[in-house]
Amino acid sequence: MADAMWLTGPVIRAAAGSHVFCVDNATGETPVSLRLRGEIVDVFGRPLVSDPAAADVVLSIGRTSFDSDDAFRIREERGGGDGVRTFIEGNTAAAALYGLYAWVRRIAAGQSCADYESAPQQSLRMIDHWDQVDGSVERGYAGESIFFGDLDSNEHIDYRYFPARPGADPFRGDMARIEAYARMLASVGVNALALNNVNVRGRAADLMVQPLLGRVAQIARVFSGFGIKLFLAINFAAPKKLGGLSTADPLDPAVRAWWSDVIDGIYEAIPDFGGFLVKADAEGEPGPMQYGRDHKDGANMLAEPMGRHGGIVIWRAFVYNCKQDWRDRSTDRAKAAFENFMPLDGQFADNVVLQVKFGPMDFQVREPLTPLIGALEHTNLMVEFQITAEYLGHQIDVNYVLPQWLSMTGFDTKAPAELTGGDGRVRAIVPALSPNPRCSGYAGVANVGMDKNWTGNKLAQANLYGFGRMCWDGEATAESILDEWLALTFPEAGEAATKAIRGIMLTSNRTYENYCAPLGVGFMVVPGVHYGVSVNGYEYDRWGTYHFADRDGVGVDRTVATGSGYTAQYRPDNAAMYEDVDTTPDELLLFFHHVPYGHVLKSGKTVIQHIYDTHFAGAAAVDGYIEAWDSVRGSIGEADWANVAERLQRQRENAIAWRDQINTYFYRMSGVPDEHGRTIYA
Amino acid sequence: MADAMWLTGPVIRAAAGSHVFCVDNATGETPVSLRLRGEIVDVFGRPLVSDPAAADVVLSIGRTSFDSDDAFRIREERGGGDGVRTFIEGNTAAAALYGLYAWVRRIAAGQSCADYESAPQQSLRMIDHWDQVDGSVERGYAGESIFFGDLDSNEHIDYRYFPARPGADPFRGDMARIEAYARMLASVGVNALALNNVNVRGRAADLMVQPLLGRVAQIARVFSGFGIKLFLAINFAAPKKLGGLSTADPLDPAVRAWWSDVIDGIYEAIPDFGGFLVKADAEGEPGPMQYGRDHKDGANMLAEPMGRHGGIVIWRAFVYNCKQDWRDRSTDRAKAAFENFMPLDGQFADNVVLQVKFGPMDFQVREPLTPLIGALEHTNLMVEFQITAEYLGHQIDVNYVLPQWLSMTGFDTKAPAELTGGDGRVRAIVPALSPNPRCSGYAGVANVGMDKNWTGNKLAQANLYGFGRMCWDGEATAESILDEWLALTFPEAGEAATKAIRGIMLTSNRTYENYCAPLGVGFMVVPGVHYGVSVNGYEYDRWGTYHFADRDGVGVDRTVATGSGYTAQYRPDNAAMYEDVDTTPDELLLFFHHVPYGHVLKSGKTVIQHIYDTHFAGAAAVDGYIEAWDSVRGSIGEADWANVAERLQRQRENAIAWRDQINTYFYRMSGVPDEHGRTIYA
Structure with missing residues (x-):
């Protein structure tokens, strides 16, 4: 059976509790409203009654007038006795469905359901x-x-x-x-x-x-x-x-x-x-x-x-x-x-x-x-x-x-x-x-x-x-x-393991960037496959993705003054920012400009030293991930743990390949040694 | 029906003439001797008689005592009348078969069949x-x-x-x-x-x-x-x-x-x-x-x-x-x-x-x-x-x-x-x-x-x-x-067309070398496919095929003194020749030595200028082939002409891609311009 992703058993059970549900539909039945009823019975496994008064979770359809037909509100009412009744309300059955799973999510995340209203930003x-x-x-x-x-x-x-x-x-x-x-x-x-x-x-x-x-x-x-x-x-x-x-x-x-x-x-x-x-x-x-x-x-x-x-x-x-x-x-x-x-x-x-x-x-x-x-x-x-x-x-x-x-x-x-x-x-x-x-x-x-x-x-x-x-x-x-x-x-993970996974994931995009093509230049990947490093893989190809590295410098001049004029396509403030090498953000420098290896970034480092530093750091970060992931073992399901552990070993190989090929390529090109004397293969 | 390759109809007919053949077999019949008889009937379409005296081409098996059972002799005897009789002789039926097709070949090539003896160099x-x-x-x-x-x-x-x-x-x-x-x-x-x-x-x-x-x-x-x-x-x-x-x-x-x-x-x-x-x-x-x-x-x-x-x-x-x-x-x-x-x-x-x-x-x-x-x-x-x-x-x-x-x-x-x-x-x-x-x-x-x-x-x-x-x-x-x-x-081609084809083919291996990886360094090809240029295609791969080009020089040091020691595997005279950069033949220089771009070859050119010159020359040669091939049209079968004409156009694209990528790669690396100011894309 397939993995339950983020709708795991404990999470659904925690929300379902011992509640009695009602779908209070003021509109005609639709495929979605029928499915909504089915969710209660099939997924939550709880009683679904017709009388709202007999339920303590009421999914109310068509009694609101939100601007968005997808918007929903979750609110709680304290009843006459000791019970709390939850209302999930929207203009449409879809809105109620969104509200139902938002309610599950908020319970799992320990967020309040007392009065929560939400509408989608994108249609x-x-x-x-x-x-x-x-x-x-x-x-x-x-x-x-x-x-x-x-x-x-x-x-x-x-x-x-x-x-x-x-x-x-x-x-x-x-x-x-x-x-x-x-x-x-x-x-x-x-x-x-x-x-x-x-x-x-x-x-x-x-x-x-x-x-x-x-x-x-x-x-x-x-x-x-x-x-x-x-x-x-x-x-x-x-x-x-x-x-x-x-x-x-x-x-x-x-x-x-x-x-x-x-x-x-x-x-x-x-x-x-x-x-x-x-x-x-x-x-x-x-x-x-x-x-x-x-x-x-x-x-x-x-x-x-x-x-x-x-x-x-x-x-x-x-x-x-x-x-x-x-x-x-x-x-x-x-x-x-x-x-x-x-x-x-x-x-x-x-x-x-x-x-x-x-x-x-x-x-x-x-x-x-x-x-x-x-x-x-x-x-x-x-x-x-x-x-x-x-x-x-x-x-x-x-x-x-x-x-x-x-x-x-x-x-x-x-x-x-x-x-x-x-x-x-x-x-x-x-x-x-x-x-x-x-x-x-x-x-x-x-x-x-x-x-x-x-x-x-x-x-x-x-x-x-x-x-x-x-x-x-x-x-x-x-x-x-x-x-x-x-x-x-991972509702079962506990604080330390959750922190460890969180630490890996939150830094992972930057880590990947660190060991890949530097400073926004992009596309130094194995052609066709697009996994793994090949500095010149696309450099002489027909796809328009070049880095123009030579013995003096690297990057694509897209300025109006001396390059392709791409910067002019932006609104004036942004165009001006990217046109000027001094106001272009470091991380996009080589996307917009061709600069010498000795060019000094806002960070104070030269481009070549930045390349070396980020590539050593990127690969080292993966070693850290492997260590952190080891500490997670036993806190989540073994199959999930083993899956990621195996992937991290492959990521390590990939990161090292990127680090060494990028560093060697630019060392051979520039002739500039690493300031810290780390191993760059000649 | 498949192409007849080098056993074309005119060639077979010229040999078959109006001859009467005999297989004079002093040994037992074998699959080869039977096939030999079949060749006369099926391929040459000529009469095959039992009595050698009634034939003017006699394939004689087992009446010779050559050292090699594959060796054959072709000889002619002038008979009592005006006729010439041909004898094709060997220890075995296979030898007679080899002799038969050698006879065809020699007739087509206008070589004498009066007395020709041949044994294979390799077993x-x-x-x-x-x-x-x-x-x-x-x-x-x-x-x-x-x-x-x-x-x-x-x-x-x-x-x-x-x-x-x-x-x-x-x-x-x-x-x-x-x-x-x-x-x-x-x-x-x-x-x-x-x-x-x-x-x-x-x-x-x-x-x-x-x-x-x-x-x-x-x-x-x-x-x-x-x-x-x-x-x-x-x-x-x-x-x-x-x-x-x-x-x-x-x-x-x-x-x-x-x-x-x-x-x-x-x-x-x-x-x-x-x-x-x-x-x-x-x-x-x-x-x-x-x-x-x-x-x-x-x-x-x-x-x-x-x-x-x-x-x-x-x-x-x-x-x-x-x-x-x-x-x-x-x-x-x-x-x-x-x-x-x-x-x-x-x-x-x-x-x-x-x-x-x-x-x-x-x-x-x-x-x-x-x-x-x-x-x-x-x-x-x-x-x-x-x-x-x-x-x-x-x-x-x-x-x-x-x-x-x-x-x-x-x-x-x-x-x-x-x-x-x-x-x-x-x-x-x-x-x-x-x-x-x-x-x-x-x-x-x-x-x-x-x-x-x-x-x-x-x-x-x-x-x-x-x-x-x-x-x-x-x-x-x-x-x-x-x-x-x-x-x-191409027996029908005539002198001019034959000369044109010969000119293309005799220079073609050198032309290919000229626009490929320079000076014996090898392997600058598209990985896996092995057609087309990819200077760094194998440079960071697992196959052991590297060029080690950097901003200063290129080549693989395989000397005993400073490199992998490969040269020592040769017999002493050859080892000494390859060990010394001065006695290593130019065309193998980068196979044995890593040298600066300014290293002067025996030709008097620097390595970098040699790279540029050979790559311009290689691509230009293909243009010459196309011109020469145009002159062949009409002198050989149109299907064969068109086949090669189409291939030459693709070769031209390939040669230009090699020329430009090799030249640009080494120009970006070395920073040395072409002495003759030809176009090298930066």
């Missing part, structure tokens, strides 16, 4: 699965897809594609696992999910039509009960591939009619279908530009029929020239998203959302915020995060990523106050600047698979948990989210 | 197939295996393994193609062939037992007719995997008995079976060292039962630590073969052959000769060449490799005259120093696949042809072998 709180119909998961590090594949298969082949499955049914059919997953997501407020990889190849293009659509509908029904709308990633060339048309030109009437029919068919099978997720004209995928049209033409063509059913179109902004020549210094991949989409600001339909990766490159451990966020003023916006640890250690290395994400969502874009109402931070402007705030939010690429513990490394569950919590409660801190997760996941 | 003239039972070919660049795979399948997936084939029969069963191949090999004197890859995985281990052995026997029968003995590569752990024993310890009586039974079974099915080819204790393959035994124990254990049937055991010397740490400067992969096998010299059974790669590393475009050759004094020896172009351009880039091979076989090992009889060159000492000369020779890794033209690039056929010719006629030159091949392959 769309979405998980994107890069699952493939052959059972593989692109960038999946926890085994095969929970949706697709053979019942008993769980190969770990990482980024490669499986051989085509000849069988007729690509679905795994493990509905119990899907239900458990949906519950887990709903418990942290997730309300949208894309079922399949944005690279839509082979039979994946057929998911939106019968007969596969029928199987998709079965899965959608499970998610529906938990208030989660299902989305499908689609192939823009489907009118040709599936429809037998001679073109996929979005302005062609036959193409438009074909899509309209397909969308009508989907809503027949899945009445609350969420919509489409589209990667077009990117990294080789088809799109409207093949027909001389632009992204707006493509997105709006789909949005029209989708809108008739209340659906939306999520259009990815991850568009760049992936056949760049390393010899070409005039092109800068970091500029691509802004250049492609700023000219279209204001031209997308009301139910189109632009999904933008948080950084201008691709989910590195250190990137600046993409300048597109804060620049767009008339376009619905979703920020894309990657929960799966493609560049962050493949769920082998411990990497609790909330500190990094929250620094991104807390970054002040300097968007003008007259537009934002005064708060220019990412988390505030996503709803504030989206013309249709219902069509805005965050998306995170899933990190789960068929591994028993869902995420390969047990501690990687915290990132899935944290993503949901960050979408909802944007002002929560990385520490407070981690404390909740620890209380829910 | 074993062997082709090693790295074909796998799933249909793939490890390091194959011409499609799938001609032996294994599905009838209609010819995927090009290079070095990767195919998914396991679920079907029961791994054999392709294209017996016509196998016969054509066997004829081609026999026509250049090949007399041994290993059917399957030395990495023996999965069902490949079962080839030596029924039921698969029965299918192997069908293939062996085809080769038998052409005088070619079939060998199987085996898995040393077979007693455990197949036999159900608890060990594969070569000194365990049950293990020995099991192998003995297996070998008896093979000879029952294949009476002229050649023997085993064994990769043991190498790159992760099992071997005797797992049981505390050594290579001699493993090889001799197999040799004993094999010897009862006249079979031999070929034991590969490609043994090194493939989990080296790049930080470890005390280990030098180049030293491994010598260190592993010199202590065992004289301890192998009489029918064991050690198969040694020509260089100490792995088939780079420039390596010194391995010091093991010339050092071994009491061990049967085969030299291993790689016809397939793993490191030589994947049969995309034109690379006629005979100049390189012949420089290897012509290298003077300086083995003492009292042992060699005075000729210390590789080609002479292989038979001279092998205690059992019958068990010595050359092996070449096959370069053919299911591609219509067998070798991907039409011009790569010349390397297969040349390998056979080099085994037989060791004193032939790269030029003379090429001229034969051109006359046989």
Whole structure:
């Protein structure tokens, strides 16, 4: 049986207590309200009565008038006798469901339930699965897809594609696992999910039509009960591939009619279908530009029929020239998203959302915020995060990523106050600047698979948990989210062990950064795999990710004065900050500037000495983790302990490889010895 | 239908003429003598009569007494009338067969057949197939295996393994193609062939037992007719995997008995079976060292039962630590073969052959000769060449490799005259120093696949042809072998086109060297794939292949004085030559020495300027090839022309990528500009 993640038995039992529950529904019954009743009976195993007066936990639906239909309140009433009665209230059944699991969480974390009210910061709180119909998961590090594949298969082949499955049914059919997953997501407020990889190849293009659509509908029904709308990633060339048309030109009437029919068919099978997720004209995928049209033409063509059913179109902004020549210094991949989409600001339909990766490159451990966020003023916006640890250690290395994400969502874009109402931070402007705030939010690429513990490394569950919590409660801190997760996941751990795990996790993102590519330069990874060090792995490749290290210095000059001019894409205050080597934050120095190895950082260290110091420190920190983890043994379940212990040994190897290769590479380049005389292999 | 390679219709027709043939066999009929008769009827399409007096081409068997049973003589007799009668004579049917195709060749090449006598320099003239039972070919660049795979399948997936084939029969069963191949090999004197890859995985281990052995026997029968003995590569752990024993310890009586039974079974099915080819204790393959035994124990254990049937055991010397740490400067992969096998010299059974790669590393475009050759004094020896172009351009880039091979076989090992009889060159000492000369020779890794033209690039056929010719006629030159091949392959080409093709091919190996890793340093290739440039691809890896470039210099110090001490493995004169930077040949400088970029070569150029010059020259040469090839159009078949034209375009891309990445890498490292101010991308 799969791991219970953060809805562990003791936590559920502690909340369930000896309570008698009532669902007091002032609205009509819906899939969610029925599921809510089911939760009490199936999960909490407690009596569910019809008369609110006979219950001491009342889930009240439709008797509030919160601004948000997802908002809930938890309050306690002291009754006539000695009892305390708890009310969990919201406009909708989904709100009550969110409130129910918030109540569980608050009990486990020792937080008061006397009077607690909460509304989500982001409207769309979405998980994107890069699952493939052959059972593989692109960038999946926890085994095969929970949706697709053979019942008993769980190969770990990482980024490669499986051989085509000849069988007729690509679905795994493990509905119990899907239900458990949906519950887990709903418990942290997730309300949208894309079922399949944005690279839509082979039979994946057929998911939106019968007969596969029928199987998709079965899965959608499970998610529906938990208030989660299902989305499908689609192939823009489907009118040709599936429809037998001679073109996929979005302005062609036959193409438009074909899509309209397909969308009508989907809503027949899945009445609350969420919509489409589209990667077009990117990294080789088809799109409207093949027909001389632009992204707006493509997105709006789909949005029209989708809108008739209340659906939306999520259009990815991850568009760049992936056949760049390393010899070409005039092109800068970091500029691509802004250049492609700023000219279209204001031209997308009301139910189109632009999904933008948080950084201008691709989910590195250190990137600046993409300048597109804060620049767009008339376009619905979703920020894309990657929960799966493609560049962050493949769920082998411990990497609790909330500190990094929250620094991104807390970054002040300097968007003008007259537009934002005064708060220019990412988390505030996503709803504030989206013309249709219902069509805005965050998306995170899933990190789960068929591994028993869902995420390969047990501690990687915290990132899935944290993503949901960050979408909802944007002002929560990385520490407070981690404390909740620890209380829910390891309720038995005790103070010392909890402190030890907390210490590892809170520093883990910085530790990973310390032993990776220095000072924001990024991408010194093994090509394709993206795990492990290869300083020059991408240096002479076509992906636009270069470090330009030579015997004198290192870094990418993205200034207006002497470089690619990327800094000009930011709002003026930020542009000025990044343009000037003296005001650029140390940790992003090599992202924006090419500097000599002797350049002195704000820390007082030279760049070369900083490289050495952080790499020795990063690897040493992992030794500390191993020691700390040893002290945890016996305080948590042995299987979980052993899982992480094994991963930490592999992380140690990885960290040492990074330390030594980075140090040697830059020593060979610079000729500058370490000030402290530590071992750098010549 | 497959390409006819060098046995083209016009060439066969020219030889067949209006002749009447006779096979005058003074010995008993054998599979080879029967096949010889078949050749006249099936291939030459001419009358075959019983009475020698009624024939004007007489193939005479068993009436000569040459030292070598493979030797033949071709002579002409002027008859009483105006006719000339040709006699092709040898001790055996195989000798007559070799003579027959030599006669064809000499006619095509315009050489005299009046009185020509020839004996092979090497006894074993062997082709090693790295074909796998799933249909793939490890390091194959011409499609799938001609032996294994599905009838209609010819995927090009290079070095990767195919998914396991679920079907029961791994054999392709294209017996016509196998016969054509066997004829081609026999026509250049090949007399041994290993059917399957030395990495023996999965069902490949079962080839030596029924039921698969029965299918192997069908293939062996085809080769038998052409005088070619079939060998199987085996898995040393077979007693455990197949036999159900608890060990594969070569000194365990049950293990020995099991192998003995297996070998008896093979000879029952294949009476002229050649023997085993064994990769043991190498790159992760099992071997005797797992049981505390050594290579001699493993090889001799197999040799004993094999010897009862006249079979031999070929034991590969490609043994090194493939989990080296790049930080470890005390280990030098180049030293491994010598260190592993010199202590065992004289301890192998009489029918064991050690198969040694020509260089100490792995088939780079420039390596010194391995010091093991010339050092071994009491061990049967085969030299291993790689016809397939793993490191030589994947049969995309034109690379006629005979100049390189012949420089290897012509290298003077300086083995003492009292042992060699005075000729210390590789080609002479292989038979001279092998205690059992019958068990010595050359092996070449096959370069053919299911591609219509067998070798991907039409011009790569010349390397297969040349390998056979080099085994037989060791004193032939790269030029003379090429001229034969051109006359046989493009008999229609005419003088200008032949000259153009000849010009391309004769310079192609040097051109490839020019744009690759400089001055013998080697291995700056894309890891795994081994095509294309990646300067640091292996620099921090576990394979022991490093260049140690830093801001001051480049190269591997293998001297006794200051380096790994590898030079001491050579005989004294050669050791002294390589030990001294001033007497080391320029082209091997960085293989033996780490020198500053400003080091002046014998050519008068600095190392850094040599790097720039050769890389510009190498890429420019490919432009010249394209121009020259354009001039060939119309002079040879259009399909062959187009095939090479397409490959040359890809070679051009490859050469430019090498040029620019090598030049930029070393410019960034050294900071030294090109003397001629050509474009080097910073």
